[in-house]
């Protein structure tokens with residue numbers, strides 16, 4: 526069912542996804558530092574900054590991405606960074622990481638100055654992703670599909686992005702049928718998570734505003750990608 530060239534195409538994306546991860550010396554800090562809201566915010570800022578760098582490297586390996594208009598490349602990265610980081614942190618929180626990152630990451634997110642009203646939708650999303658039990662290929666493809674979403678703000682050449690996203694959606698659809706044969710609606714449920722991700726974008730914008738109200742500092746890279754400060 527999955528053709529030879531689709532397999533090769535998928536391998537490029539999955540290998541890149543596995544190659545690009547936050548380095549150990551950064552993630553191990555999650556286990557070491559204190560648990561004050563202040564310290565948690567600083568750690569999460571470091572994680573997010575490192576994850577954005579990882580995302581940029583992953584995105585550059587998506588076939589065809591580098592031949593897009595340069596301004597559109599930036600618009601796609603800015604428009605998808607938060608969603609891609611929700612997907613990645615969801616993966617960490619739902620797979621019991623052997624290194625104990627899961628528990629400490631959840632603990633630090635829950636105590637980092639994020640107001641209660643955002644906790645519920647955030648952790649509902651985390652739960653809904655966990656229930657899907659995505660295999661690694663699906664996680665890699667879903668992240669690539671999220672990044673190559675044509676209707677992000679300021680994207681000029683929609684059709685060019687669609688032409689890159691379509692083949693990835695087709696491979697993802699076949700992967701879902703392959704790995705979840707008894708759940709014909711699995712692919713549709715997966716795409717439903719992308720809709721839920723869009724709503725989290727709006728919550729995230731408010732989270733940023735309330736952090737900034739408390740004079741919290743971000744890194745230059747996060748300020749650039751989130752148009753803050």
Ligand SMILES: CC(C)c1onc(-c2c(Cl)cccc2Cl)c1COc1ccc(-c2ccc3c(C(=O)O)csc3c2)cc1
Nearest residue numbers: 546547552569570572573576607610611613614617626634
């Ligand atoms: C600026 C900061 C306070 C912030 O603002 N919004 C969010 C934010 C939040 Cl709080 C939730 C969801 C999305 C965002 Cl942007 C954040 C924190 O973002 C994070 C991004 C990414 C990780 C993350 C990734 C991978 C891994 C791995 C691994 O791969 O092995 C092991 S531990 C870990 C940790 C955590 C937090």
